[in-house]
Amino acid sequence: MTSQQPPIDDADLHAYVDDQLPPERRVLVQAHLDADPDARARVQRYRELNLMLVRHYGAGGEPVHPAQPAHSRPRPRRRGLAIAAAASLAGLCSGMLGGGALGYRLASAAAPSIESDLVAPAAFAHAVYAPEQRHPVEVTADQESHLVAWLSNRLHRDVRPPDLSGSGYQLIGGRLLPSTDRMAAQFMYQSDDGRRVTLYLRAGAWGGGQQPFRHSARDQVNVLYWTDGTVGYALSGAVEQAELSRIADLAFPPKPGYPHGPV
Amino acid sequence: MPQDAITAHIPSLRRYARALAPDPDRAEDLLQDCLERACCRMYLWTPGTDLRAWLFTIMHNVHLNQQRRLRGEPRFVTVDEIGDEAAAAPAGDDALQARDLGRALSLLPDSQREVLLLVVVEAMRYEQVAAILELPIGTVMSRLHRARERLRQLMDTDRSRGLRRVK
Secondary structure, three states, rough: OOOOOOOOOOOHHHHOOOOOOHHHHHHHHHHHHHHOHHHHHHHHHHHHHHHHHHHHHHHOOOOOOOOOOHHOOOOOOOHHHHHHHHHHHHHHHHHOOOHHHHHHHHHHOOOHHHHHHHHHHHHHHHHHHHHOOOOEEEEEEHHHHHHHHHHHHHOOOOOOOOOHHHHHHEEEEEEEEOOOEEEEEEEEEEEOOEEEEEEEEEOOOOOOOOOOOOOEOOOEEEEEEEEOOOEEEEEOOOOHHHHHHHHHHHOOOOOOOOOOOOO | OOOHHHHOOOHHHHHHHHHHHOOHHHHHHHHHHHHHHHHHHHHHHHOOOOOOHHHHHHHHHHHHHHHHHHHOOOOOOOOOHHHHHHHHOOOOOOHHHHHHHHHHOOOOOOHHHHHHHHHHHHOOHHHEEEEEEOOOOHHHHHHHHHHHHHHHHHHHHHHHHHHHHHH
């Protein structure tokens, strides 16, 4: 340890548990924990309490949207709730506010480019993290409820990893990533023979409503991507395009009347 | 659309209200008051700043006001009630855990519970929590510490009591 660093205190242990330490400090706390069984036990207990709180009070307690294109998921009661809430808000707001000023304040920025804001960062994030042996993900799949709550909070929407086990890919975890102008989530999956695919998603005013699956390729990484108007999805892997299509077809089955499949 | 922007935060506001307020009716009041106030004062929100943090600040203030109004009313179960409740019919592990956790949480002072929930359940940065609750960051950290230690104590007591009952 450097002599410049202040000693590890309670605040460090909490920040360690809450993942709010700068990396260099995190390393010091880790070393401190390795040497101090009491502190280690406390941190362990704090973590258990965190998981319990997230589990019983977190997003899991609410019906949530899976991270699937809207056309492929059954429309649950949640939509009714959201519409009711929006309607009641509209009711509350009407008469109190002239729409003009708010419309101005919340006017959305120019539509982002799908290539530069979705496909390119997704392929890059895949290339960076998929080969990682020790730290492929930030939160592992055995803490899925924590992962879901955390990413949902950071992306300000309900985010949930789809189940790709039907195609032979198991979730190993996920991470939060900065995208071009906002946060993105990456879920990583692995097959029995060690192949990895990642699902990258982020919000954006993509426009155009439901979009069919499209393919793109960057270096060694193939990407299958689509948007549902507000969220963009990119499934990436160093695998054949047909393999990506197979995974996506199974995980996001088509509904009659919607565009679907590679174009 | 402002409504859409606020609507997106309703689930997490509702969660927070439920954890803050001792009963569902009061939680729903808290949420409605918060949304109404947010809607009427949308012009006070600075575009480009964190809308979620702004909404949670409003909820915190509404909660404080409600607490002031309701002062004098008993808010949480008493120690005697806890004893009876603990002896109630056995339930699944998960239900037991939920019950123990809810009870332990209700025994924390509001000031500690708020910090704990914002940090853990809403995954907010300490600086954000300090801004929302209008506290120095040192106070956020000491409240977080006290909240966790108290919760740990309460849950461990429950655990050992549960074990004794089983014997």
